[in-house]
Amino acid sequence: MSAEDVLLDVLTFHIRRGRGERAAVLDQDGTTTYAELARSVEQRVRELRTAGVRAGTPVGVVMTARVRSIVDFAAANAIGAAVLVLQERMVAGERTAALSDFGAARVIGPDGIDGPRSRDRRHDESTFAVTSSGTTGRPKVISRAWAGTLRNSADFARTFGIDVDDIVLTTSPLGHSYAIEAGTFAVFRAGACQMVPEGPLSPARARTLIERHRPTILQTVPIVLDWWGRGGVARATPWRRCVSAGEALPAPAAARWRAEEVPVFDHYGNSELGQLTLDPDGGSLTAGVGRALPDVQLRAGEGSPAPVSARVTGLAPVRFEAGAPVPLADADGWVTTGDLGVIERDGLRLTGRGDMVINIGGNKVSPIEVEEVMRSLPGVEDCAVVGRHGPDGRRQVWAFVEADDVAFDAAALRRRAGEVLTSFKVPAVIRRVDALPRTGSGKLRRGLLIEDES
Template sequence: MTVDDTLMDVLAGHRRGGRGDRPALVDRRRSVTYAELEREVGARTRDLASSGVGPGVRTGVVLTNLLDSVVDFAAATSLHAPVLVLQEQAGEAERSAALADFGAELSVEGAVVARLRPGGDHGGDPAFAVTSSGTGGRPKVISREWSGTLLNSAGFAHGLGLDADDVVLTTSPLGHSYAIEAGTLAVLYAGACQVVPAGALTPARAALLVERHRPTVLQSVPLVLDWWGQGDVVRAGSWKRCVSAGDALSEQAAAPWREAGLTVYDHYGNSELGQLTLNPVGGGSGVGHPLPEVRIRAGGSEPGPVAARFPGLSPVRMEAGRAVPLADEEGWVNTGDLGVFGDDGLRLTGRSDLLINIGGNKISPAEVEEVLRAMPGVKDCAVVGRPGPSGDHQVWAFVEAGAAEFDAAVLRRRAREQLMAVKVPTVFRRVDKLPRTGSGKIRRGLLIEEGG
């Protein structure tokens, strides 16, 4: 792979290597081989070119969990257009805001190519853009070089050990950067096969799908690993390993998969740079060592800001069509996380923008959450800072638990046994379900603003 490769080049390489008849992508309607996918992308490339997609033409592509939208994405990027991946579930206002921030001229959704504004200066290199998860508010549009993005996904494929015999079941919607970069791009680079289900699957439906397609790798999030681990999905199929990202992977979620003999990988990445680390032991706050070419720096003995860099990537935040650089002169990007980096790899301790200041004491929600998640009856939890009656900040814990199992007094007493008094939540509030994004991340902004 070279820095100038497109997805058409990747697909053609597999065909020339004798792998054209191997399955590439499977959705709920159909499946395609690498040779068939190459032909479909080639035809769609010609269609999009006639509609104005080309070098420097900023284009939004709505990605659904259907192969046709993957073909749209592959064709647009192969035409050297700067491409913004749009999530199918995004509301109209959110989607319009993202397109405006990106400065998109065209949008592609299904068979429709719509012009959003007159064509402008078509300079610039091919780019790949995504929207951030929006856990703390309105999603931001992050854009970076296409070549570095493809190389980063290739590094993830190497780190996870993907090869042409693997079948990867991806549970997150393809409009999320984790699913398209650590999923589709990594799978296509490796010559493997990606299975993309339609929407959320119950454990029973997942078990049937697994029996049919015999996936070897599960690419998912902690919420799904935990849910499926309680059913027959673990024992179905031909699993070899699974990888989790997007939120903290608890021991509870990882345990059933480990007990079945699978390697459970915890993965750390972000919208700015893509895939950063892998941890083949999963669970806890350790997210492992950097992937090939990734550089990480963080605190030593004490938590400090986590920064990362990857050669060929200089991400920018797009605002009203203008690019705001996110990397410093040496290419380092502040991730917004706090952590410790040493011989055991990177251990995350929380988000710098979520630290709770109680009388000058900086409290990491991640530390409190790790203690609470280990308590009986707690399915999951989120800890945030909220103003109390006097206006001073308090620690609030939103606990996902059944009404019969929830006892705030017991949780408070057990928390006092393991945490400093200032870290023990003032308020414990039970919720049936924590608010989450489509990729499973907790939407803490809603908890802070609305109190659940």
């Protein structure tokens, strides 16, 4: 690992450029400058080395909404350890399983360093590992080469346009790959400042913080962008731009921000490969997610949907199964993402998950297409579409919608959907829910909607 690939050296690079007193992180405890952050990381490096952490040592780092978690990660990275990022809200069983898969006996977190050093299973190189979102089952540990991960984040920062004067408000927990890679790593490579709020913020609380600190970029997910847009957050400060990722961005959610002249970008990435595309027209009805970032190559269907594959320079991702690393890339470096899509002139258009396509009498139905139509209907705030078995055992299209209880009329929604969709795509069942089930990062947990056969 070369010096330029160490996160600590990214911080000291900015200090040498005279940016030491500029803010690097804004959290609940206040502002931490680049110089203060670098000193804290150097001190933590000494403490971790005393505790026996060495190059290749696998460790879990619990990421909270505090700068000290960033210090822990950067210190372990500076030593050359293999770092598994752990989400703060992971239940004990999931955390134990992830650590076991990764071969890490020790956890670095708010309470110090836990676990005996004797059971660590040494890795060959410095790596960056995360757990998948768990939308379809138990979270899996995904590990990649560190140098390629940091380079991918730098590419995202340049392409999106983060600069040294930006304050980037990140709404997702730092334990999620999107928040730490397109957030923390990208922000530091740009020499900007990351604002990390504590816990989910209501629009009212968000406006208070935003009016005080004046962030310029919002990095978030569709559900928060929509919630804050309806709550007037788009008017709280002169936003330079915002980016949404994690799932398809509904057009109405983006429209509220564009009405305030805030550019909205859609972003496509995953735990296996990091950041893949950016679309400056996010929230369109086309489900387009934009062009590939530098060093990213994409393959998908031409004219009709096909599995999406991606190749990213220098990552070599693996998934740990029963403690053993299983390469995710084929012999030529291509990784299948699990999504379906079409390559078009303006980039990649996603049509759904390969494992979520609904087969209705031999006809293939894309949940994303149906969801876009349902969200455009009066009274529907959000929607999730899945395939479920009907009373006769045949597959049906089911739509779960967030809508007002008093005005909800399933029959009327079906009629309106039938004016836009081919008959086999129209949901056979439309159910109102108070809130769709989601992960901590805001992704839909479609598996719960499929499993709930009540």
